[in-house]
Amino acid sequence: MIDSTARSTAPPRRAGEKRRLEKHKARAGWVLLAPALLHSLIFLALPTVIVVWLSLTDARIAGEGDWVGVQNYLELITDSRFQDAFIRTLIYTVVVVPGGMIIALAIAIALNQQIRARGLFRTLFYIPVITSPVAVSAVWLWIYNPSAGLANEALAFFGLSRSGWLTDPSIALPALMVVGLWQSLGARMIIYLAALQGVSNELVEAARLDGANAWQVFRNVTWPAVSPVNFFVLVTSIASSFQVFDLVYVMTQGGPANSTTVLVFDIFTNAFERLHIGYASAETVLMFLFIGIMIFLGRFTQPDRKGD
Template sequence: MSTLKETKPAVRAAGAANTRAARPAGRKSRLTRQQSRAGWLLLAPALLHSTFFLAVPALAAIFLSFTNYDFSGAWQMIGTENYVELFQDARFQAAFRNTILYTVVVVPLSMVLALIIALGLNQKIRGLGFFRTVYYLPVVTATVAVASVWLWIYHPSAGLANAVGSLFGLTRSEWLNDPATALPALMAVGIWQGLGAKMIVYLAALQGVSNELLEAANLDGANRWQVFRNVIWPALGPAHYFVLITAIVQTFQVFDLVFVMTKGGPVNSTTVLTFDIYNNAFEGLRLGYASAETVIMLILVAAFIYLGGRSQRKNQDAQ
């Protein structure tokens, strides 16, 4: 009996303790649900925008790519005829090659140059704010205005490029009229215009590098290259990934420069996928055909992003 009397208060005490332990867990669960609802509420505008302006048009393009729709209102399903015709189209093949070449050249070069500039502007130098503004100015300048200025720079007789080249004994070049130089000339403009945005991202990442790690490396006798390789470079991993993905998307979207400066010429040497899609859809009035080309471009962008992200993750794992 005495044992039973002693056991009952102990059981009640244990039950009370379990109740008190359950109450915080219940409050935590309710708090988590409230936070989840608040998070979805905050995400709702972005999700609605992505749904109506990205997902729905993408699905519509996939559907239209299997039709012969031409803005007339009448259309019919034609299966994969648009895709078969695309890969037999010489202009599409040229646009496909030019887009890949433009991306492969512009993305890595612009990233390297932007990082070098960011490293320079991360130092304590006079006129730092002025230089940061100058490098970022092309980003906020209208692409049409940028293209107009570079049209003058590349002008065969009165352009700055040939004038500077003549000082070094170089012959005058028909920059935008020569198939051999037209696409590289556009690449140079694309690299120059995109440097500012990439530089700002790298500069922000550099300013977030731990001062303690830098001081420890200096105390250990590391030189500048060793500090950069072992301390700064690993800390820039997220910035590299962000700059890489945004640069890939931007290069595939190049249109204004081509439209204003070359119209895809000469001899389709600067025709890219976006410009060819525009021509097929709004000049040739073949929306189904242009939609098939859009689907191929989306697949190509996804492949580049996947490969870029995979290479970036491998670099981070190796470090």
């Protein structure tokens, strides 16, 4: 009789212990997540709410200003300076993002081969990523120096005329694009290199045994294997390119003739030089909306998302 009673009460006890264990795991999970959630709340969510609120005011100093509703957004629509800055940022992004992805993938494929000093080359390509943007800008200012820079010396060596890389409005933005491409290659290369490590050697060998050439192996084996990381690289690259600022600030200050004034530099000018905090906040909100739209459109370029 006692054994029967014990057996009848055992399952409920085990069920109760299981529920307590699950609750304990849930509490432990929230405790571990708390620092990251607190960080996101303080440094992401709260500033976002403040920026959106400021964008609806005519604040000259953060925290002060009268409510103007969507007036700042209506002014931005007809603001030629904002329109030009947006177009330049869009051009910069359209060139740097796909160009950087293609070059980074090509370098990653080359450095994934059994070549001499492979580790050294990987390190050299990654160094610009961990180098201060100010130091990078200083190096490229010397390269683009109109009188004794390496770029003009190379042109002179081939018998071509010297160029005012950062003083000519027609080529100043493309010159910055080159710097942006160079600086971002390392990060994208490392991501693609990690993806290439997961490519099945058996599939590659099988494709070669079937008579596939290098392009066919890449298209049918390598590309499908690295495709899942393409969206991540695309998202981070778009966000980074749309927010380019340090190169512009150090190298050109938005010049010459505003030819390199991009969105973030225009936001900086409105906020900290003209002290139009509300107007700059509206620009910031629109910029992040544009980033979101481009990322949303970019997801449809992924083969595994076309059916979404």
